[in-house]
Amino acid sequence: MDLAFKTLVDYVSRESGINLRQYRESYLRRRIELRMKMLGISDYGEYLRLLKNNGNEEIHKLINTITINVTEFMRDRTPFEFFMKVVLPDIAKRKEKVRSNIVRFWSAGCSCGEEPYSIAICALEALGEGWLVSIYATDIDDACLEMAKEGFYRPTQLKNLNKMLINKYFEKEDDGYRVKKFLKKYVRFKKHDLTTEEPVSRYLDCVFCRNVMIYFSEQQKTKVVNDFYNALVDGGYLIIGKSETLPAGFKGKFECINLREKIYQKTK
């Protein structure tokens, strides 16, 4: 890392409280240079001066560019269909065997809440009455977590949901939809950095970590997937993004049960 780039990265990490060194250097350079291009700046020193003069506003924009919060309800649709048709019934069957009605999920890198609320909808639809459903939803981005707690979404975010689900789980407002109160109660939002902190919970039945590790180095990915392994019950599920892969070294620990949807099961 050259000095000007290093100084910039350290300054933004200190000011934002987010350790940017966790990201791959090539990725970090691309995202920072994207912001610089938008501002017509071509060297890191000049961008650092602007950041120092411009206070929090530009830092916030840069962090958003780096963490990319793009998401929607039931993103990619088909992994959620498999989750409802295969994963949830299997979890229910195994719980019934041990006479438990508690199911626990973690949406790691939950962005503005679309993923954990989607998990809640799937669980309620597939499991029916009598289950205690608990969903941990974590992200590194404060602003996103605030929006997630608000639970207000534009219609385009809901394009993968049918009318029946929208009417059942959302209140219509002037320019969008708000998640109904009863659905919010299933989800606990918390700020959490996957690359530096311990898992938020143990004995989880399923972890979603979709389109998050794409930005991590191999070393960070290994740390995070190892955390998921330790946080899951035997036979618990891990669902990652369609374009992602598990790091080498997890072959014996997870069995791939759907390669297309990137759904893995912790070996029993």
Ligand SMILES: C[S@@+](CC[C@H](N)C(=O)[O-])C[C@H]1O[C@@H](n2cnc3c(N)ncnc32)[C@H](O)[C@@H]1O
């Ligand atoms: C593209 S979104 C994915 C949202 C959702 N999982 C999905 O697939 O639609 C990536 C999210 O990962 C979060 N993120 C990035 N680095 C993180 C970290 N170190 N710890 C926790 N979350 C992180 C970002 O803030 C962002 O909200």
